[in-house]
Amino acid sequence: MASSSKSAYSLGNVSLISVAALVAALATAPLASAQETAVPIPPPSLDEKTTASTEIAVFAGGCFWGVQGVFQHVKGVKNAVSGYAGGTAATADYETVSGGKTGHAESVEVTFDPREVTYGQLLQVFFSVAHNPTQLNYQGPDHGTQYRSALFAVTDEQKKIAAAYIAELGKSGAFPAAIVTQVSPFKGFYAAEDYHQDFLTRNPTHPYIVYNDLPKIENLRTLFPGAFRANPVLVFKAKS
Template sequence: MSLVCEIPGANLAIARGDFPNPERDIDPASAGGEQQAVLGGGCFWCVEAVYKEIDGVSAVAPGYSGDGAHNADYKTVCSGTTNHAEVVSIRFDPKRTSFGQLLKVYFAVAHDPTQKDRQGEDRGRQYRSVIFYADAAQKEVAEAYIRQLDAAGVFNAPIVTEVVPLEAFHEAEAYHHNYAELHPEQGYIAAVAAPKVAKLRQKFGDKLKRGR
């Protein structure tokens, strides 16, 4: 039996000009306990800052996926000599927020999925747009949502997000964790991360943890 279900009325948001909900998502009744999503969308400081705000998310950790443990360190990844992407691991309760809804935030707020191997001035394969799926259900939902967004013309260019299996998540060095919240005055955080968090709070206030 498939864990993926159709979401009635998901395409109504397109007619209203809102960012559309996924037409397919993982059925929360079949999802079991806490789940993990691993997403890459440029600098992990910024993506982490967005997902820490979401209700139903219990933990967000920056790290590296796409290559081996031997070269999963910040200096080596930033050199562009690995196949790692900067990613975040998101632990979430599927009864409170779904994988599809995390993807909605990913495409609508967390990054620009039409930029190949870059995000803004951050250039290199380590900054690519990529979804590392944990199982067949996540793969199905991610690929279906990309097709849905492309068909609806939500972006003015094709989505280039890669959808690949998760082989391993290598947690980043301790000083990267919660970086945006700890360093709000840092220039990059103020220019890149803060506007994304502000957009999330403006557009998706119903998805935020209490007190955010």
């Protein structure tokens, strides 16, 4: 979202929409362009085995508005926060990261219950509908290393699962080009400014959201009906 500004989309100028309004926006959205076309893929052969009730994973796939919006609609996800990973705390702000020289990638920190949805299943959603993993250092209209495709592995197990799945997908020929997703060590996550949080749900008629991101929500609903939740889990709750 290369041209957005803080003043234009402050929390004071937007309000939470109803599920009905989101559905209506989806119905009037244009057909998905090539970069939003979902790719049906199988789940990873290797997945985690854990009895933990909470786990964190960090995904980078272009503008965090759409990636956050997708994961907010996945059952088992308890929270999805837009932010920055791959750089330091000192430069983890939108204006600085947008310069493309901080090492950060726009990312989403997903807190989930692995008893309901596994890391491998989240990876399947990430590669299939959340972004296009064959685009190097860009996603759709957004260009720069801050929009790169990356997985910041929080644990050694996540690193192993992610690397194995990328290799598996590469051999399958599911994508028309090579997957360029980086698997990087997790060094820290820094939440983005408030006006970026829940942006898709609160701004369903924003042109960027309509064209680039609403098709992803529809693709999630279509390809993963058992995992889709109509009511997204939100960072900010609606205020009466």
